[in-house]
Amino acid sequence: MIINSIYILIATLCxxxxxxxxxxxxxxxxxxxxITWFLYSISSHxxxxxxxxxFFIASVxxxxxxxxxxxxxxxxxxxxxxxxxxxxxxxGNMYNAMFQYVQGNINxxxxxxxxxxxxxxxxxxxxxxxxxxxKASALFNRNFFKHNRL
Amino acid sequence: xxxxxxxxxAAYAGKIMLESGAEIYRVEETIxxxxxxxxxxxxxxxxxxxxxxxxxxxxxxxxxxxxxRVRQRTLNLEKIxxxxxxxxxxxxxxxxxDEMENKLSKIQYSKPYSTKIIILFSGIAAAxxxxxxxxxxxxxxxxxxxGCILSILSKSLGLLQANEFFINIICGAVTALIALSxxxxxxxxxxxxxxxxxxxLLVPGLSITNAIRDTMAGDLxxxxxxxxxxxxxxxxxxxxxxxxxxLWLVLGGL
Numbered sequence: 001m002i003i004n005s006i007y008i009l010i011a012t013l014c015x016x017x018x019x020x021x022x023x024x025x026x027x028x029x030x031x032x033x034x035i036t037w038f039l040y041s042i043s044s045h046x047x048x049x050x051x052x053x054x055f056f057i058a059s060v061x062x063x064x065x066x067x068x069x070x071x072x073x074x075x076x077x078x079x080x081x082x083x084x085x086x087x088x089x090x091x092g093n094m095y096n097a098m099f100q101y102v103q104g105n106i107n108x109x110x111x112x113x114x115x116x117x118x119x120x121x122x123x124x125x126x127x128x129x130x131x132x133x134x135k136a137s138a139l140f141n142r143n144f145f146k147h148n149r150l
Numbered sequence: 151x152x153x154x155x156x157x158x159x160a161a162y163a164g165k166i167m168l169e170s171g172a173e174i175y176r177v178e179e180t181i182x183x184x185x186x187x188x189x190x191x192x193x194x195x196x197x198x199x200x201x202x203x204x205x206x207x208x209x210x211x212x213x214x215x216x217x218x219r220v221r222q223r224t225l226n227l228e229k230i231x232x233x234x235x236x237x238x239x240x241x242x243x244x245x246x247x248d249e250m251e252n253k254l255s256k257i258q259y260s261k262p263y264s265t266k267i268i269i270l271f272s273g274i275a276a277a278x279x280x281x282x283x284x285x286x287x288x289x290x291x292x293x294x295x296x297g298c299i300l301s302i303l304s305k306s307l308g309l310l311q312a313n314e315f316f317i318n319i320i321c322g323a324v325t326a327l328i329a330l331s332x333x334x335x336x337x338x339x340x341x342x343x344x345x346x347x348x349x350x351l352l353v354p355g356l357s358i359t360n361a362i363r364d365t366m367a368g369d370l371x372x373x374x375x376x377x378x379x380x381x382x383x384x385x386x387x388x389x390x391x392x393x394x395x396x397l398w399l400v401l402g403g404l
Contacts (some may be wrong), residue, residue: 007279007281007282008282010274014272014275014278015355017259017268018275019261019356020228020229021228025227025231039281074235075234076173076226076227076231076234077177078172078360079231082355082356084353085359086350089350089353089355089358091346091353092342094349094384094388095342096342097388097390098388098391098392098395099342099392100394101391101392102395104401120358123358124358124362127362127363131363144339
């Protein structure tokens, strides 16, 4: 599990280089990818492999990590989110759906395709949820302190 | 101050960001922040995925509007971060117009990593994904080669200005072809692992995340277009790999 996370860390580092990320940001975005995959594999060990909940947990963690890192390093959050989300993208399920379709098992293929969509949706909801919370809290802080000063 | 020059500068900054793959609200914020810093308070910017529209008026009632068309979009996170930093510090550092122009053009022409490095690291990325998805050393080697080839292929097809879906179909087909023939020649051992880890390079991660963030910020037009783009790219990859797999099945391979 840990070795796999290190492999993912190296792979996200490479993705960072392809996306032209430099310096400190590169290191932290790859660490985010590694930890996200580690959380995903731990949760899938306890909940059941490739369950939708695991993807949701991992994507929630990925977006919390990247929002915090974006505030610390003063960089757009996208830099970190892309690195952390890429290992979660359901490429394998997409391939399986296509493979079953090619072999003529339409029912199986539709089942897997639907699951792929659900996984993509759960990742999206994870990012959605956390970014909204962060945005709301930033606005709350600003307004609250303004009122205090008045 | 010259309103023409200020609005052009703001549009230039916005164009760099949009071309590097920034979110819509960030581009709009940058344009408005730069103009407000130079005392143009009455400004509106409307940005979608491939156009920037700005309209501004100064205190004498003189109005100017500007349209910039953005044709190509690449992924360059460093440029986004740098332009963002400059526009956030424009007030503290009190940059003049000349300084801003210099800085922006320096960012625009800053060199990305060299092509060789990008090809090498695409290979490494695919190779390490293959280890995670249950491959052995043979798969590692084949995925590394496929990753390098995909990077070269998409770069050279991009030079020919082929559209994105065509590029993805070709890349998917080449991936499947190399994977199948390597297993046939007993170089690689798992077809599915090799294909899955190699198409990770093509998967539209940027479009998906940006589609979500744009939709959330209320830029529905761009959010939906990016979502459809991601969906079509995924379909294109599946069509490319699927057609080769089907051909292989019909011709009696596997």
